[in-house]
Amino acid sequence: MLITQLKEWTERLLPVALASLLCAAAQAAAPGITGAPGTPAFNLIAEPANINQPDGNQVYSWGYGCNPASPAPGFVPAAITNAKCPSMQIPGPTLVVTEGDTVTVNLTNNLPTAAGNTSILFPGFQVTSSGGTPGLLTQEAAPGGTVTYTFTATSPGTRTYYSGTQGDLQIEMGLYGVIIVLPKNVPAACTSGLHAANLAAEQFHGEKDFRLAAAAYDNPKTCYDREYLFQFSTIDPTIHQAALAQVNALVGCVAGAPGCSLQVPTEPYHPAYFLINGRSMPDDMDPNYAPEYPNQPYNGDPHVHPGEQLLLRIVGQDHWQHPFHEHANHVRILARDGNLILSQVPGSNPAAVDPNDLAGPALFTTTTTPGLAMDGIFYWTGRGLNWDAYGHNPKSTDPLATLSCTPDANGYNTGFASTDTTYSGPANTAVWDAVNYYEWCADHDKPLEAAPVGDVASGGPATLPNPNILTNGAWYSGSPYLGPDATVRATGPNSSFQPANTQANPADERGFAYMWHSHNEREITTNNVFPGGMFMILLVDSREFVIDESK
């Protein structure tokens, strides 16, 4: 990094970064709003407001929000706290409905008069509209007016919604959001067996269930244990400045009168802000509904425990593609725009014939595509590391260093009989409550280091260098090992951190940290400054750390 940049970063970003880091570690979830069961109605409004960027800029934007004149919506997941739905937010409120629901959306246009009409498209649904005025793609709400859209949520999945009026400008300005349809019938496999065990393990440690459902689709291969929604978009600030200047110049003009419209060039496109859920790094790491971002309620701060199946709902909301790279493992793509990708022809191999077989690719880089939503499942278990990630040491006097590991049919410490993958007997609490629940047993007690200084097993293949030749990252756990107990054993109570080391991964966490980011790497900047932009940290936490997604 250039000195000048470092200086700039220090002056402009560090206060924000530190504010972010000093916050209790935020976590994510996929929060949204709900309506009446079976017939949810959402009263949305399109409004202008400024949104915050980490360089201190306030960007004039337009967004959907909840109409303050209407009753407040319901909020999900139930465990989320501080939920709210402002009258303008970016992205728009995530609408959460159930398969088969009759969904009504009443949209009121509270944009500046010069912005003209606005509307919402719901790709993937057969929409009936009423009220409003005719537009090219759909019925629109004139300035001050309201339009109503009705459709049946015919099938589960994640889909985008966005403005159908002058989209090159209105979507750039922020008029987009997501609708999630939950499956009507959650397969039994998702609430028994390993998924029940994963939930029991969470509950033992006092964790709440932040899922919207236990399955993404009516398909037992789409069960999941945790979920996050990530919407990718960009901002070219010159477009927003031009829109604001014209809006200000046209205050008081009469809707539809000659000249009462915006003529904002949207090309050539030169974005400077690269957003996940409306925020740039490090703001995306602050909590959902954080008061610093009154119009950007959703964050991007994923956490997961080993073995949990993590559902990712990934949406492209701008007109560029972004190669979103998930460090740590691949993601199995389940569906595109709510359409499950299933095997077309059952195989002739009898063991493999299953109408629910998935056919989507497994990717380590999931390219977001304009207007496309995809669902995928990720997990991390440490299988194949060839060393014990927990740094167990059978010679230790620390009880957490001498835990046992009994492999199930797949080799993991889950408490299921090694011959029985459909085990549904009484809770094996001894295993489910253990810190090393879901450990990969083939590497249990297997050392990493040849001659470690701390209380971890020795005789392994690697020799770690003197810590002085290393620089520690803010999310470094302090040791190669997973979790606070292993890290303290490996490095002593003072750890191997340098005194000036900023620690975003607190002493009671010490998770494995992975960067999830756009791999068009210039997009992990904020207005020419690195770091920033489309950049999150996934934390894989040992069971000792309580993941609280309401934070």
Next chain:
Amino acid sequence: MRAIRPSAGLIRFVAGLVAAVLLPVLPAAAQSFRVQCPTSTITHPVAANNNAEPLYRGPTTFTPGPNSFLTPATNVNGAIRCQQISGGDGYATMADGTQTYMFAFGPLSGLADIAAGRPGSEFPSVFNTVYPGILAPGDPATSDNTSAGSFTYNGAIGLAPDGDNGNAIDGHVDPRQIEDVGVMNGNIPAPLMAIDEDDEFFLTLTNVGMIMRPDLFEQHTVHFHGYPNASSFYDGVPDASVAINIGGSFTYYYLAPDAGTYFWHCHITPPEHLQMGMVGQIYVRPRQNRVPLGTPLYTALQWQEGDLRTACSPANDILCTNPLPAVDTGRAQADDSHTSTDRPYRYAYNDGDGTTRYDIGYAMQIHGFDPNFHFIGMTFNAEPFVDMKDKYFLLNGRSYPDTVTPGPMQTPSSDGAHHFSQPLPTIVNIPLGGRALLRISDLDVTEYQTLASLGIPMLVIARNAKLLRDQAGNNMYYKSNSITLGGGESLDVILDASDTTKYTAGSTFFLYTPNLDHLSNDAENFGGLMTEVHICSGTVDPAPKACT
């Protein structure tokens, strides 16, 4: 004249600064530069067996060892590989003749192999070899390679007997040699790495500093992009783990992941270090290559179910992408009459049906250089990320026509000494009637790139190091005449020239980008992301990959 006295506050500040600097200093426990290449490990316990790939005769079985962890009992598979790379800077030559400054990795082991376009991942018996003379400063592979192939040393640069340990070869290095060779020896792409499934891989990154940018205190790292179930410690993200300071060596330790086309890069300030050139290729060969002659491939894939680490069951693992094929083709290892120069056959993945077989493989990395950014990177100015715009479009660090120049390309460094800067040509020579595997990765940091085949269709067999096979075992391969990748993606393509009536001996085809503005070398309206495909009249020599 008034004496200038430091204030009490300043004294306290300076004292505090001194304390802050001194406090972290620990007793020197180890020298800063060092390499690691154990001849045996828990996983590969017999040193004599670790210098070649043993045949795959069945899954490894394990038994509890004396220290309670599992140790291999039968069928010890794989071997040990080691590689050393420098993190520093260098120059490369663009196809319009411009010399471009880079932040770059260079080879510090396997120099002869790298110069010949081969991977520099060596067995311990090769890596742990001390150079029998005095290495010429600069790039010894260029200065000593006055006649082709005369420089044959592939050991670790700097390796020296450890005087504190009975002159043992234990990873002790002479730092003088490392700096003599490692400074300004950057390559684009970074040194090629290749390992086999079940190998243990010890990759030492030695940070030699960037001599053209003495103002920078840059750390470097290696991110093994796509490594499944990675540990964050060896994932190379400086924010999430550790970064290696100038003057230090760090050895990354990996058990080879599932077969596939991966790639690697530095993860420090990625928009800067990737644009500046710190990008490389790594691929993992499948154990199916090592199946004994005549063994049915389907059976061999079933063997892999016997070790839970290598098992792949879609019912139990949602990320399993090479389950048993839906159709057992009955193919066995090298059982047909196809002529191949290097039996047994090679495969891209553990397919169980022989469908990923190839005769000759090519690693091919797409990248882009913005000359403005590289100039700024050399000249101490603030870097514009919003305005970053590539003007050189590179295949393995070269644009056409350099892509079809055989052998390594060299560039003089600031002291006038020549260094191999771009070791990899991208001439795709296919034996008559044969199949070429293209391992294509993209580390462009600004935009998506398309590569099209003018002629032979591309059979896409894998994406992101995963075989394209659904959970029912059906192959999802597809034919295309172009592929599109963003930065951070890879895929595997087979160019199948088995129809010799269409793909006749001596014919030439092209791989080029239909992003037509990328068919340029900065101001030259010519060149860019393009290379040639040749159908040989006979076979292809696997080492120089030339038609025979």
